[in-house]
Amino acid sequence: MLNFCGIRILLDCPLDLSALLAFSPIPTSLDCLPVIESNNTEANGFDSTVGFGKRQKIEKLLHAKSLLFAEPWYKTVNNLHLWNASFIDVVLISSSMGIMGLPFLTRMKGFSAKIYVTEASARLGQLMMEDLISMHEEFRHFYGPEESNFPSWLKQEELEILPSELREIILGKDGLELGGWMPLYSAADVKDCMLKIHTLNYAEEACYNGTLVIKAFSSGLEIGSCNWILNSPKGDIAYVSGSSFISAYAMPFDYHSLQGTCALIYSDFFSLADTQGSEDGDKFSVSTDDTFQPM
Numbered sequence: 001m002l003n004f005c006g007i008r009i010l011l012d013c014p015l016d017l018s019a020l021l022a023f024s025p026i027p028t029s030l031d032c033l034p035v036i037e038s039n040n041t042e043a044n045g046f047d048s049t050v051g052f053g054k055r056q057k058i059e060k061l062l063h064a065k066s067l068l069f070a071e072p073w074y075k076t077v078n079n080l081h082l083w084n085a086s087f088i089d090v091v092l093i094s095s096s097m098g099i100m101g102l103p104f105l106t107r108m109k110g111f112s113a114k115i116y117v118t119e120a121s122a123r124l125g126q127l128m129m130e131d132l133i134s135m136h137e138e139f140r141h142f143y144g145p146e147e148s149n150f151p152s153w154l155k156q157e158e159l160e161i162l163p164s165e166l167r168e169i170i171l172g173k174d175g176l177e178l179g180g181w182m183p184l185y186s187a188a189d190v191k192d193c194m195l196k197i198h199t200l201n202y203a204e205e206a207c208y209n210g211t212l213v214i215k216a217f218s219s220g221l222e223i224g225s226c227n228w229i230l231n232s233p234k235g236d237i238a239y240v241s242g243s244s245f246i247s248a249y250a251m252p253f254d255y256h257s258l259q260g261t262c263a264l265i266y267s268d269f270f271s272l273a274d275t276q277g278s279e280d281g282d283k284f285s286v287s288t289d290d291t292f293q294p295m
Contacts, residue, residue, distance in 0.1 A: 001088075002237075002239075002265070004212070004230060004232065004237060005211060005212060005232045005233075005234055007089045007090060007208065007209065007211075007212055008087055008088055008089045008090070009088075009089065009090045009091070009092060009230075010088050010090070010091045010092070010105075010113070011092055011094070011239060011241075011265075012092065012093060012094050012095075012098035012241065013091060013093065013098060013099065013100075013101045013102045013104075013105055014097050014098050014099075014100055014101050015074055015076075015097075015100035015101040015104075016074060016075040016076075016101075017074075017100075018075075018169070019072065019073065019074050019075050019169065019181075020072055021169060022067065022068050022072075022166050022169045022170060023067060023068045023069075023070065023071075023072040024064065024067035024068060024069050026138060026139060026142050027069070027142075066162070066163050066166065067166070068153050068166070069143075070139075070143060070151060070152075070153060071136060071139040071140060071143055071146065071183075072136070072139065072184070073151065073181045073182060073183050073184070074181070074182060074183075074184060075180045075181060076101060076104055076180050076181075076182050083108065084110065085105060085108040085109065085110045085111035085112075085113075086110035086111065086112060088105075088111070088113040089113055089114070089208070089209075090113055090114050090115075090116070090208055090212075090214070091105070091113050091114070091115040091116070092116055092117075092214070092228050092239065093115065093116065093117035093121060093122075093125070093197075094121075094219065094225060094226055094227070094228070094239075094241035094242070095121055095125075095219075095221065095222060095224065095225040095226075095241065095242065096120075096121045096124035096125040096128060096222070096224060096225075097125075097128075098117075098121070098125075098241070099117060099121065099122065099125035099126075099129075100125060100128060100129060100132075102115070102125075102193050103129065103185035103189040103190050103192075103193040104182065104185060104189075106189070106192060106193040106196055107185065107189050107192065107193075114198060114208055115196055115197040115198060116197070116198050116199075116200055116206055116214055116216070117197055117198075117199060117200070118199065118200055118201070118202065118216050118224045118225075118226050119199040119200070119201065119224070120223050120224025121223075121224035121225060121226070122194070122197055122199050122224075123224075124223065124224060126190065126194055129185075129190045130187070130190065132184065133184065133185075133186070133187050133190065136184050146183075153170075154170075154178065154181065159171070200214075200215075200216050201216075202216055202217055202218055202226065202251070202254075203215060203216070203217060203257075204216070211232055211233065212230060212231070212232050213230070213231040213232070214228065214229075214230060214231075215228070215229045215231070215257070216228055216229075217229060217254035217257035218251040218252065218253060218254045219240070219241055219242065219243040219244070219253060219254075220243055220244040220245065220246075220251065220252050220253030220254075221241075221242050221243055221244045225241065225242070225243075226241070227239060227240045227241055227243060227254070227257070227258075228241075229257055229258075229261065235262040235263070236260065236261040236262050236263075237261060237262065237263045237264075237265065238257070238258050238261040238263070238264045238265065239265045239266075240258070240264060240265065240266035240267070241266075241267050242267055243266075
């Protein structure tokens with residue numbers, strides 16, 4: 001959260017998809033045979049009455065049957081349900097991935113912040129969220145509706161018999177992330193979220209509260225991804241999100257937009273040359289005219 005000129009700004013609202021590693025894909029008919037036909041749960045490590053795979057208390061290697069056979073949940077910011085959403089004034093979304101967790105926030109009581117995102121990122125993000133919801137419909141069709149708002153795999157006695165790798169995903173390395181799990185938002189939540197956003201084109205100005213001018217510039221990472229320039233009477237700030245200095249398929253990184261800013265906030269950078277072989281890497285170069293200049 002950034003407090004700039006008394007305006008509280010949230011920078012991106014992604015969804016932690018790494019939680020999906022703990023859940024099994026929808027099993028095939030062959031995968032289901034041990035669940036339906038075998039009564040030897042001690043041998044196969046599967047408790048069909050619970051509805052998902054688990055290991056015995058004796059430590060074993062992680063295998064496919066160790067995964068959670070249930071509709072996936074997702075990690076959000078710790079204690080998100082305790083946030084006072086009314087404290088947020090502005091939300092800046094820098095990419096299609098940065099919007100994936102936004103419906104969790106926009107459905108909270110008291111949320112009234114202005115949300116800014118490029119039109120391309122908004123559309124791509126909406127498609128990704130709708131696709132995720134469609135995937136969950138398949139899970140619900142296979143497993144049926146959940147019997148309660150608290151899944152059995154979150155219970156302490158079930159966590160204790162999971163492989164250590166899965167326990168770390170669920171609890172976090174410090175063991176304090178259990179309260180951050182939530183079921184996925186609904187299609188109605190996504191629709192309501194999209195109605196609250198304000199889309200911008202690159203270099204288009206948006207004025208908030210008569211004092212803050214917000215502009216998006218290409219970050220070069222993907223279609224619609226952007227960095228943000230915040231102009232105010234007290235100075236200018238640039239927020240550089242995940243960016244690629246050498247882009248092969250998106251609009252190039254806009255260096256010139258950063259000139260003259262008083263402060264620079266950045267998350268991370270990415271270069272295609274880092275993932276290409278040496279021969280391919282030699283094909284990419286940055287013009288000497290498009291380099292950082294003193295601010």
